[in-house]
Structures are given as C-alpha cells and as structure tokens.
Amino acid sequence: MIKGILFDYGGTIDTNGLHWAHVLWEAYQRNHVNVSKDAFSEAYKYGERALAIKPLVQPQHVFYDVLFLKLTEQFSFLKRNGHSVDDSAIEVIARECNEFAHTTVTNAKQVLEELALEYPLVMVSNFYGNINNILADFGIAGCFQNVIESAVVGVRKPDPRIYQLGIDALGFQPGECVVVGDSFSKDIQPARQLGCPAVWLNVAGWEETSPKLATPEGVTEITDFAHITKVLKSLG
Template identity: 45%
Template sequence: MFDLKEIKGVIFDYGGTIDSNGTHWAEVLWDAYVSAEVPVTKEQFREAYVYTERFLAVNPVVEPHHNFNDLLKIKAGLQLQYLVENKMLTDVDKTESYSLAISNQCYTFAKDIIEKEKPILEQLRKRYPMVLVSNFYGNVQAVIEDFGLLKFFDEIIESAVVGVRKPDPAIFGLGVKALGLPARNIVVLGDSHSKDIVPATKNGCQTVWLKGKGWGDDEDGATADVIITDFMQLKDVFQLD
C-alpha cells in the first residue's frame, strides 16, 4: 500500500523510465528503423536487438566516457551488422546512413522527454535523497551527465560496475543501503514489472510502476502500489506543485 507520508527517499530506474517514459527501448528503436525505411521485418529487428543486448552484456565494447548518442551508434551498428551477416539486410552500402538516422532519432527522442521531466525531478530532489539503479553498460554516468541529470542523484548503482543485475533483488538492496533508510520509507520507480517492481517489493520498498509500451512480457495480474502510464503523473503521486 502506497503511503506518501512514509516516503523519505526515492530510487529511480534508468533505461526505460526517465529516458523513454515507460516505452521499451526496443520499441523506440523499431520506430526509428521504420522512419529510416530499413527494409527488415519487426521479427528480424527483434532478433538483432536481442543478439546485440547479449553481445554487449559480455563484451566491453561500450566505454565509460560514451554518452547516449555514442551508445546508440554502437547498438545500431551491431544490429545492422547482424542483419547483414545473417542475410536479412542486403542494402550494405546504406548501413552507415541507417545507423546515423536511427541513433539521431532515438537520441532526440530521449533528450526531448528528459527535458519535459526535469521540473518534476527538481521538485523531488528538493524533497528527497535520490539514488539511480540501472542495468547498464558501464557508462550510465556519462549518459546522465550529458542529459543534465547527474545533479539529481546522490549515488549511481550500475549493474556493470557492481556486478549484480536486475531482477536480482540485491541490486535494489544496494540502493536501499545507499539511502540509509528503512526499505518501507523508500519508493522505487521503474518501467519493468519483473526487473523493477518485483525485486523492489522483495526488499520491502514501496513501488510506482510506469507501465508503458513494452514487449508484452508482463505476467497476468502484474501490479504495484501505484501504476502510472505517464512520467508526468508523478506530480499527482507525490502531490507536487
């Protein structure tokens, strides 16, 4: 049960929450593929997306200084390379232009969303200590610094740095420890029910689920203390001005 009076600290997910307003990044990327007129099916794209995420999880291609635009170019490049190598994409000469168009559209998408959300983050920051918990590639600090978000968080807990990945509840346990508060006095805000809400609940935290356009992998009956469909609804949840 959500109790605003009990809240003394906030844990934010990064990667689908602040940067895409609850929309799964695969969907954002696919929209960019469509806009760039890359001649592949969604299933082919999805296969390339999954391959790239798994590749990046075990290969240190992304460096700590890479911002989000850098990361998008790396991801798009790997996806397109996979599609070419597996003969799903034959326009080899266009891969560079495709990659640039995809990364630019996705970067602008994230930047525009974040700019709209900053007033809410500023108000929350005045009221609570805040920690970021993210499954990321070792460069999340460079990413959020580029977007002007670093000032909002007291600590950043990143899977590639701490060696624990969601949905392991231990990574949220590190967030609770960083805030130095009882778990019941902490609210976790995330876009993934299985990776954010479930492990946060196991730690005893309150939860706000930003339920957006995902990949349809939520369990039936999935719920949270509070469910919103737009980041801006946090104004009402926290009774902000």
Template identity: 50%
Template sequence: MIKGLLFDYGGTIDTNGRHWANVIWEAYQATGIETSFEQFMEAYAFGEKSLAINPIIKPHHIFSDVLRLKIELQFSHLKLKDDWYPKIEEVVSRCMELVVATVSEAKKTLDELAGQYPMVLVSNFYGNIQSVLSDFGLAHYFEYIVESAVVGVRKPNPAIYQLGVDHIGFKAAECAVIGDSFKKDIIPAKEVGCKTIWLNVDGIQEDLSVVGNESADAQIGDFIELQEALRKINTSVV
C-alpha cells in the same frame, strides 16, 4: 511515509515508459529499413546480449555513442548490406530527438522531487552511466548511482535494489522504486521491501500488472504523474 526515491534510468527517465525496442523499431520504420519486427527483435536481443557480456562500451561514451554501437550490432546481425549503413546515423538522430525532448520534460519532475527526497539511481547499464547522465544534465539529481556493470549485479536480482536502499540510508519500506519494467524493477524492489511505482506504458511482452500475488503500489502512464502517485502512497500509509 516515503522518505527516499530509487529510480530506474533506461526506459523510465529517458523514454517516459517507452521500451527501447519499440523506440528503435519505430526509427527503423521511419528510416525505411527493410526487415520484419521478428527479425528486428532477434537483432535487438543479440545487440543487448553482446553489449552486456563484452566491453564494447567505454566509460566515456555518451548516449549517442551507445545507440550507434547498439544499432551497428543490430545491422550486423540482420546482415544488412553496406549501402544500408549510412542509415545508422539517421536512426540514431531520430532516437536522440525523442530522448532529448523526454529528458527535458523529466527534469521538471525531478526538479520538484529533488527538494523533497534524496534520490538514488539503480540501473542495468554498461559502465558509462555517469557520462550519459552528465551529458544530459541529470547527474546532480542523484546522491548515488548503482550501476550493474560496476557493482556486478543485474536486475532482476533484488540485491541491486538492496544496494540502492543501503546507500539511501532509510528502511526499505520508507523508499519508493520507480521503474518501467514490472519484472526487472517492481518485483525485485517488492522483494527488498520497497514501495513501488510502475511506469506502465508499452513494455515488450514481459510486463504484467499482477504476477502471482505481487502488484505495484501505484501505476502511472506518464512520468509527470509521479508526484501525485507519491502523495497517494503517503496518504494511504497515514
């Protein structure tokens, strides 16, 4: 039986399974930024790598700050002219509208689950996840936070999920991991021994429902389906 839950954050709670590259690309298109998807993806990868290896994001930064820094790096890589830079705020605004609405909906499910399970967050983030969670009113849901920039381990290394299991205090088989990335969440969680629920919506060419002999214990297409997925897993164990 499932006794504890471990959540991914980015792409799971904040976008309901939408990959952040897709979300930002759609904002680019809506804003009229002239670049190809291939060029954008190169810039997206450049920005993510830059933020991962350089201390650009500070602990006090909230998520709108993170988005602004990401998009500034992308614009720089794309070598967009200075007159395009006012578009950064429009891209940030469009993305934030989605996040605020999605987080508001996710809270309804988290409210239900918080009364039933202890919950831990396991996230590849930049050292400011506490500020982001507090700003969105999410911090109180999680008994502990395992953040890659703090613990020095990043997904898909299964050790980061083992840290989450250790902090939640149950056997791995008694814990369910919920995440949007098959390779970064589901596979390492299975290696640790956890049950897994894959929020399978629109990954960026990196997620497969089955890799080798691995598969998620449950798949959902919307965060609101999580409660039912947990019931099914628990029923199958009985």
C-alpha cells in the same frame, strides 16, 4: 512514510515508459529498414547482449555513442542472418533516437529537480559503465545522490540485490524507499520482493509478461512520468 526514491533510468526517465525496442523499431520503420518485427526483436536482443559482454562502451561515451554501437551490432546480426540492410541508416537512427531521449529527459528534469528538493534520489540502472557521463550530458546528474550501475557493482536486474544496494545507499528501511521503473519484471517485482512500494510506469513493454488482473498490492500504476509527484504525495 516515503523517505527516499530509487529510479530506474532506461525506459523510465529517457522514454517516458516506452521500451527502447519500441523506440528503435519505430525508427527502423521511418527509415525504411525492411526487416520483420521478429527479425528486429532478435537483433535487438543480440545488441543488448553484445554491449553487456563486449568492452565496446567506454566511460566517456554519451548516449549517442551507445545507440550507434548498439545499432551497429544489430545491423551486423541482421546481415549475418541474410537480411539486406544499409549501414547508412545507423547514424540516422542513432541521431533521431538520441534527440528523442534528450527531449524526454528535458521534460522529466523538472520533476526530478522538484523531487530532489524533498527526497534523496538514487539511480539504479542496468548500464554499461558510462551512466554517470550520460546523466551529466543530459543535465540531470545533480538530481541523484548516488548511482548504482550494474557494470560497476557486478549485479544486474532483475536480481533484487542491485536494488538492495540502492536501499543501502539511501540508508532507510525498504518500506521507506519507493522504486520507480517501467519494467514489471526488472523493477517492480524486485522492489516488492525487498518490501519497497513501487510506482510502475506502465506504457509499452516489449515481450514482457505483465499482470493480467489487478495491479499487485504495494504497486501504483502510472502512464506518464509527470504523474510521479502526485502519486508520491498519496503514498506519504
């Protein structure tokens, strides 16, 4: 019987299953940032590492700020590696992607509010120390009883210990806590290692190894965040 829910954030709630690399790559294309997909992929990975290592993101930053900082690091990487990119695109892309995230979170908000009436919800996220401010800015902070953020607790996915902290926050047994996430390697596998059932929002990953055959035992696949409520009813 499901008693509580652990939600991933990025790529789950704010993009409805699209990996953020896909969202940004499409924005690069719309704004004529002419680099290869391989070059973009390397820049994307560099930007992710940079924000995780450098003290760039501050607790008061909203999501637009994170996008702007991330894109600045990406463009810096591309220029150092011989690519001609125009920094004026940074603000445009950050604004477009921020609007996309706001729209997607607004669509998810009703589902989260309905679920919060029936279950305690906990957020488990790899983020930069400002996830609470982002949740408040997006109007969904009140849906979550607790937030487990990697930059705060010192553990990052795919380490199962970060999900164990979420389980502990709920106060239930692992089998009573369902994990909802978009990344098979960072959300679903750790959940199953701990004994949690999992709902995999499987839309579009990025350079991630996914199961080639049947969905693993204890995992339910969906392709739209709005389907979560129906799936949870089937899980009990």
